[in-house]
Amino acid sequence: LKVLSHIDSILRSPRAPPLIYRRSKGPVQNSIKENGQECGFEHLPLTIEMWADQLMALKDLHRSLRKLSLELVPWQTADPQDNRESIRVEDLQFMVDAILEDIENKEKNSQTPSLPALFAIVSHFQKLFDVNSLNGIYPRMNEVYTKLGEMTNAMRNLHELLELDSSAPPAVVVDTVGKLCDVINENVTEQVQQLLGTQDIHSIINKLEEHDCFFPPFQALIQDLLCLLEISNVDDILPTVRNLK
Secondary structure, three states, X not given: OHHHHXXXXXXOOOOOOHHHOOOOOOOOOOOEEEOOEEEOOOOHHHHHHHXXXXXXXXXXXXXXXXXXXXXXXXXXXXXXXXXXXXXXXHHHHHHHHHHHHXXXXXXXXXXXXXXXXXXXXXXXXXXXXXXXXXXXXXXXXXXXXXXXXXXXXXXXXXXXXXXXXXXXXXXXXXXXXXXXXXXXHHHHHHHHHHHHOOOXXXXXXXHHHHHHHHHHHHHHHHHHHHHHXXXXXXXXXXXXXXXXX
């Protein structure tokens, strides 16, 4: 009776929802009276069963919200309520509020491209870098990134070697390298001319022809002398001949 009286006091409390207390009308069946007062909670078992089902459903709703949270805000830390046996409505409301707040902040602080815009970006990348399938996009991205790094390093080294400003465009680098090649070619041509003792290309040709005519017989003569004098070094020919006199 004390338990029933306590339940009755809870049911009649101003904080109690109207659903759990209804005063019986007409003949009262299965009702219990204490101190002359009627306890109108004969319908309470059905309400408690409904609440038990709702409490079980809260766990399922909590799992669904966790999955949604992992999809929308995967960077959020793990929910400390995961291992709790009882799930409160406040926990679920907190998760929903966190998701909504993150989505609102993302919309304010960033311009998330739409699905058509993302599709257009992917298609444009495929056209620029000749990628036929979606599976080939990531390998080609890696390849482009690697090539870009190599070119960047090469341009940086050329800027340093040519003593150019780091902001000099590639066209300036190419033009500087071309001028340097011209200077090197001019120096090589001049050195060849000095070596051959002529400034005329026809004279160079004539000297080369003279060399072709003179060198083979001279080489044969030297080989014969080496064999005749039984020596192997050209520098020993003259001393050996002097000794023969």
